[in-house]
Amino acid sequence: MYDAEIFAERLKLLRRVYKLNLQQLSSLASLALPVSQATINHWENKRRVPALSAIQGIADVFSVSLDWLSGRSDIPYTESLMCSLEREYCPLKVNAPDESIITLWPAKTAMAPDEYINERVRHIYYSLGVRANILLLLQQIKLDVLKNDLIIKNPANHKYSVLYTDINQEYMMSLYRLVSVNNRLGLPEKQAALIPFSKPIFDLEKEIKQSIHHKMDDE
Known part of the structure; x- marks a missing residue:
């Protein structure tokens, strides 16, 4: 099930990790499907419910699963x-x-x-x-x-x-x-396979783990 709160949080997390402003994300997403920065801002503030095609387009920009972005899974990559x-x-x-x-x-x-x-x-x-x-x-x-x-x-x-x-x-x-x-x-x-992987420049998985720890500390 789509969760507006989780979607908004994860969309903002993706922008923060990749250091993208609204205009930059709008331009990247529009390579596949036109989406304005105002629309993305509405999504992040839970003022609009995005169409499935729009969520899919955003997920593809960051190579994350649609299930993760919409709150159905806690695993971003497959x-x-x-x-x-x-x-x-x-x-x-x-x-x-x-x-x-x-x-x-x-x-x-x-x-x-x-x-x-x-x-x-x-x-x-x-x-x-x-x-x-x-x-x-x-x-x-x-x-x-x-x-x-x-x-x-x-x-x-x-x-x-x-x-x-x-x-x-x-x-x-x-x-x-x-x-x-x-x-x-x-x-x-x-x-x-025995050598540690090189680390990404923009480390989404690390940020997800840190976010989970912060939430646990706040509880």
Whole structure:
């Protein structure tokens, strides 16, 4: 059952963890389904009940389960959902003005380790939290490219490409850190499983645990 109180709390928690204001979340969510910052504000203040499609869109931005966001579960991530969203965003593609498709990532200009590209072993080398971070950054990069018109035509061959140097470099460096700065990379699968996972930049699971402890201390 949908719980407005829990939904509002968890939506605000997600924005706080990822350091997103209302406008930033509105822009990211609108990559899939238009939603205004005023509408998100109404949800957080329990003044409106969101449509199912809207809740699903917000959940997908953060790679969390719809059940967790709506209060039906206390587990934010699932392997099956993460894999489904990764198939949507990896490789990350955008449409050029001539309707050709440009692969933004992974690409020669922005590569990724085989351990991430290979869906079969990805869960061994990357935690669900890190993978959720990666997916949100890919959405931010796509939005940055589209919003700032970073797709240009080469006058020599009339083909379109992306101005990688003009993409928000904080996004690109954070993506590199999450994907490539990882002590498990390069190790055999069994050995890699013995090494602690790299920590996410935006740690939702840690914040959830801290919130639970605070509530228990207040009781």
